[in-house]
Amino acid sequence: MKEITSKVISEKVEEALYEACHNLNSCTLNLLKEAKRSEDNELSRTILDQILENAEIAQKESIPMCQDTGIVTAFVKIGRDVHLDGDIHEAINVGVHNAYEKFYLRKSVANPISRLNTKDNTPAIIHIDIVEGDKLSITLAPKGAGSENMSRLAMLNPTDGVEGIKAFILKAVKEAGGRPCPPIFLGIGIGGNFEKSAEMAKESLMRLTPSNDPEIARLEQEIKDEVNKTGIGPMGLGGKTTCLGVFINTYPCHIASLPVAVNIQCHANRHVEVVL
Numbered sequence: 001m002k003e004i005t006s007k008v009i010s011e012k013v014e015e016a017l018y019e020a021c022h023n024l025n026s027c028t029l030n031l032l033k034e035a036k037r038s039e040d041n042e043l044s045r046t047i048l049d050q051i052l053e054n055a056e057i058a059q060k061e062s063i064p065m066c067q068d069t070g071i072v073t074a075f076v077k078i079g080r081d082v083h084l085d086g087d088i089h090e091a092i093n094v095g096v097h098n099a100y101e102k103f104y105l106r107k108s109v110a111n112p113i114s115r116l117n118t119k120d121n122t123p124a125i126i127h128i129d130i131v132e133g134d135k136l137s138i139t140l141a142p143k144g145a146g147s148e149n150m151s152r153l154a155m156l157n158p159t160d161g162v163e164g165i166k167a168f169i170l171k172a173v174k175e176a177g178g179r180p181c182p183p184i185f186l187g188i189g190i191g192g193n194f195e196k197s198a199e200m201a202k203e204s205l206m207r208l209t210p211s212n213d214p215e216i217a218r219l220e221q222e223i224k225d226e227v228n229k230t231g232i233g234p235m236g237l238g239g240k241t242t243c244l245g246v247f248i249n250t251y252p253c254h255i256a257s258l259p260v261a262v263n264i265q266c267h268a269n270r271h272v273e274v275v276l
Helices: 006-022 026-038 042-061 088-102 158-176 194-204 214-228
Strands: 002-004 071-079 082-084 125-131 136-143 152-156 184-191 243-251 258-265 272-275
Touching (some): 026 042, 026 243, 071 082, 071 088, 158 214, 194 243, 194 258, 214 243
Parallel strands (some): 071 125, 184 243
Antiparallel strands (some): 071 136, 184 258
């Protein structure tokens, strides 16, 4: 049985949130550079240049890459052979509290009714899964409201099929326009039920590679191509670079249902995995 203390978890969460908010991952940086090379719209290239320069400044000067340092979502996988000395929720929230205080990250979490700020960016949104093994994995994603607010969920009819799914996703992107700060990433959850589809959509953004399922990978590419044909472009000012990646998770659903969730993510696709 592997012992992991709450103190260690809090410290690692604190470190990971610094990394996520200040250092854009190399995969996203490479996608932005590739988009700039292939973009033939001068204004679009200029915007992509500015996004890349912003990421470089953030890393060099330890400044958050975006003023909206988000609300933290944590996807936690606890191995069956791991023993924790306390409440995992509390340990993660202590890490969030410490990171947002220590690194002067904007505190954006408020009571939904009174709108009073919690003043330390807690509580985080925490999803927990029990898995085999003796590892504890925590994937942290601080996500701002600009892109999150553009997310959509629909309970489609099964007869709508793949074309209906694609039409709903494209409609969501067009309605969002420049508001989620494109170029965007699309996290999509298909199947399950109402809440499962939304969780899958968010979790799919934690990977930056195509699906292992060839059929789903083809659908991801088809949707990306269709989105880039909209001409929304970087920051909504035109061009062929609207979407940098599409990631789909699926789950069996009821015969009478076809839930589809679209979680839109801005170009600052911030997430870091901690493995203990």
